[in-house]
Amino acid sequence: MKAIRERLESDGVDIIDLGAGDAPLDPPPAVIATLREVAGDNSYSRYGFQTGLPSFREAVASFMERRFGVVVDPWTEVLPLIGSKDGLAHLPFAYVEAGDAAVIPDPGYQAYLGSVTLAGGVPHLVPLRPENDFLVPLGEVPAAVVARARILYLNYPNNPTTAIAPDAYFEEAVAFCAENDIVLAHDNAYSEFGFDGYQPRSILEFEGAREVAIEFHSLSKTYNMTGWRLGWAVGNAAVIAALTRVKTFMDTGPYLGIQAAGVAALTSWPDWVAGNIAVFQERRDHAVAALSAAGFDVVAPKATMYLWIPVPSGESSNEFARRALEAEGVIVLPGAALGRGGEGFFRVALTVGGDRLADSAARLGRVAG
Numbered sequence: 001m002k003a004i005r006e007r008l009e010s011d012g013v014d015i016i017d018l019g020a021g022d023a024p025l026d027p028p029p030a031v032i033a034t035l036r037e038v039a040g041d042n043s044y045s046r047y048g049f050q051t052g053l054p055s056f057r058e059a060v061a062s063f064m065e066r067r068f069g070v071v072v073d074p075w076t077e078v079l080p081l082i083g084s085k086d087g088l089a090h091l092p093f094a095y096v097e098a099g100d101a102a103v104i105p106d107p108g109y110q111a112y113l114g115s116v117t118l119a120g121g122v123p124h125l126v127p128l129r130p131e132n133d134f135l136v137p138l139g140e141v142p143a144a145v146v147a148r149a150r151i152l153y154l155n156y157p158n159n160p161t162t163a164i165a166p167d168a169y170f171e172e173a174v175a176f177c178a179e180n181d182i183v184l185a186h187d188n189a190y191s192e193f194g195f196d197g198y199q200p201r202s203i204l205e206f207e208g209a210r211e212v213a214i215e216f217h218s219l220s221k222t223y224n225m226t227g228w229r230l231g232w233a234v235g236n237a238a239v240i241a242a243l244t245r246v247k248t249f250m251d252t253g254p255y256l257g258i259q260a261a262g263v264a265a266l267t268s269w270p271d272w273v274a275g276n277i278a279v280f281q282e283r284r285d286h287a288v289a290a291l292s293a294a295g296f297d298v299v300a301p302k303a304t305m306y307l308w309i310p311v312p313s314g315e316s317s318n319e320f321a322r323r324a325l326e327a328e329g330v331i332v333l334p335g336a337a338l339g340r341g342g343e344g345f346f347r348v349a350l351t352v353g354g355d356r357l358a359d360s361a362a363r364l365g366r367v368a369g
């Protein structure tokens, strides 16, 4: 796809990229101002180690309390991450021995599958399908897998299906992990991307979760800071300690200046984030209307920055995405790129605004024929 894109671009084709979840929007002004301010202060240029900037840990703890009512100890229940991917991908190295299993949603963010595999584990992929409301049906995981499972990855609001989980499902997942001695790794990268008044929950709001769960948060999408690489893990102190230990062998923590900028981001949350999410909600509304008019069967998601749309033509998602690029210059993500369970769907990221969305919907309509 990259090669095709480069060829088309050099031929002067106007490409619209709805592929990666990486919107070219600005971070909060306070984030930029803070980085400028600390960049010349050499105390921020030293190693951060895993402890990192104390004020970042404190800002995370106060965000968790203010946003979710979850009270955590910033020193033992929080860990700064070089983006949430850092924590998601290093967790198996703390828990998965050769031959152990991990239960992984399919389609899903590929760091779960890749890291479990690299750690020598056996991924047990569970298809996310419309008939299960794109939830992992925990009761259907075979007993032999449950017995060997060390980690259950969940991600709601979900990338790519846009599904949200009802409270009862989170309760069931906590009970399932407690009963079977499994670490519940909840990827909450889209925690702030709720629409129409929907406010995604933290797994840590649910009774018993603190015994079994670690949750991963990201500044990437909420604050338009994908390239800055900052996130955090929060949850069970023993799991946080194990992940911290693994990371001491892998990295030396995020740059302290970026952690200072992260404090500014979290401090801006009450005033800034709602406006940013409103931009995506408006894009969602435009895109849903335009793609429906172009003949697609598209449901307005309650959360995330994506649309998850059935491939209309009966061809593979890869083939549809390839034709969309070749024929019309539109990049979408084929569902199969995020696992076989994603076959039959393609993903649109709401990375462009009004007119460009309308244009891309019209182009995709022509691809569907």
Ligand SMILES: Cc1ncc(COP(=O)(O)O)c(C=O)c1O
Residues within 6 Å of the ligand: 021, 082, 083, 084, 085, 086, 109, 155, 159, 187, 189, 217, 218, 219, 220, 226, 230, 231
């Ligand atoms: C579901 C999910 N989890 C985690 C991440 C990684 O985010 P970060 O930039 O914090 O590493 C992404 C990024 O696209 C994602 O979609």
